Amino acid sequence: MSPKNMSEDTASEDKASRTDVRGVDIAKEKKKQAAQLKRVRRLRRCNVRMMILSVVILMALCVMLIARVRTLDGTVARLTAQVDSLMRLTAQQREMMEKMTEETQSAMGDKAVVGSLEKEAEGDEGTESGEPEEEEPDAAHKVYLTFDDGPSVNTEKILEILEKYDVKATFFVVGTACENNEEALKKIVEAGHTLGMHSCTHKYSELYGSVESFGEDLKRQQDYLYEVTGVKSNVFRFPGGSSNKVSDIDMKEFAQYLDSQDVRFFDWNISSGDGGSYLFPTETIIENCTSNISKYSTSVVLMHDSAGKSTTLEALPTIIEKIQAMEDTVILPITGGTKPVQHIQWQDGE
Template sequence: MSGKKRSEETTPEDTAHLSHAPEHDISEDKISRVGGGKMQRRLRRYNIRMLIASVAILMALCAVLLVRIQDLNGTIGNMASQIARLTGVAAQQQEELELLRTLTEELSAALEEKLSDGGKEAAGKKDGQAGEKSVEASTPGITAAHKVYLTFDDGPSDNTEEVLEILDRYGVKATFFVVGNQAEQEEEMLKKIVEAGHTLGMHSYSHKYSELYASVESFAEDFTKMQNYLEEVTGVKSLVYRFPGGSSNTISEVDMKEFARYLDGQGVCFFDWNISSGDGGSYLFPAETLIENCTKNVSKYSTSVILMHDSASKSTTLEALPTIIETIQAMEDTVILPITAETSPVQHIKWQENEG
């Protein structure tokens, strides 16, 4: 009965509604699923676009950075080239300054030699032969009227070996005023000079005028270093000295008498010259000129101290030396000797107290 009532209470509209209800629910699920899929695809496409855009932006930034790096590399390269060029210019200027300094010193030394030679000759004419008689009496057993002392400054050098051979060939002894920092490369030559019976004299250790003549203290330091060095290498204590530029040089701001007195206090005698070969400057005189300079005035003096230079650049000095020796040996009553500590020196300045 109840079933019948329920059946009777059910209207056609209800039946239709009930029959359509499941279909309506299925459609909404489908729509919901379809809509969700579209959103996911849209979101995926959006993400992909954003990723592509991000990659593109990064690539663009990388490209900009690469361009900037290349520009910076170019700038750095240009700067490095400019620095290298400036360094080269600075080095060239330094070399030119050093060359100028060397030429100035050589010119000053050559000028001093000329002035000293002229002053010595004038003094000889004025004072007669008084000074030279004392030199003549300084070498016992030698009675020659003309004594000649060949001296070589600035060695040892690449030429020293040949100089020694020439001297030995003619049986001549000479005097070598050597430079300490130059001798460090030629210590065997120092030994050969001594072994051959020549006199080894000092010509300073540094040969740098500005340092050597800065004060008596700086001179003393250089002198002590030089004397000790030569004795250490050769076993011989040198007692003869020649001032770079001579004792009458005008480069030293300290009175040269002070240095002369210092040497005297050390038991050392200094020697200048009264004949110059003229080979002290940078200009290379021909051998004929050197021969004439070294020999033309020998007969005027009872004692001739001849200045020459022993350095690798003095090729014409080597060329002239045999003829210089032959010419002097051919002179009447003339002998060539080495300087010793007993030799009364030729000096350009008066430095002793009793000389005024």
């Protein structure tokens, strides 16, 4: 074979080889493109499914939310109805309590005896007395503000209010309340107020168990107050009042025992109504303490000096202002010359 022919054959073979290579490359490229297209389609199907699933989940959540909202609407409506019902019930209870307070106060005023103690003007001769020996001024209406169950965290604030209005009052203190408030006892005496006794523990079962236990309680408190303040208290208020229904022993026996010890007891004929657990509104306390004063020549006003009586503390300035504005009316502490207000007639022959 001539060199020329050999060259032509080689060139043909090279050309065919290159054509085969290009064909293979094209086939590979098409295969690659087909695979990519398949992946793209698969991803699209997955995305569509995810979108459909998301829409379904969102719709389900919306349905659940709507159902929950409707349930809450029903709950809110029920709660609103219950609140309205409770408010009406509270208003009714308050109205009933105010009515009961008014009736009790009226009953006490009718029942109370003023000046039933024959030795009302005597008192102790010595200087050591819980009742300041002052001659009381003449007035058509004498008002005695009294505070039971103290001293407490409110005592100092009460004393500040009384000082501001230049008013003297009477504090019937409880022994257990005095233990951590001895400074308050001293301030009561130093400010010229009357220091009275209201038992050591205020526990009816112990106090009224017998005349002997009553006497022991009285002496223990009287001695304690004298030790702390240098004042011998000679005025007493029965826990629950002398007309209480708790004691199984006739309260006359306790009253007669007090008389044998030269101790006078004082009840009340006007009540603030703050003695229970219900916290009366300030306006009610003011009304209770001032509305009936004009009915009596002697008004002994019952209030309480204990930590929970915030509305009594709030009402006190207005109570004083209203009483001081009344014609021919004075506010006084209980003294040796004060006519006692007592719920029971306890002397023999009465």
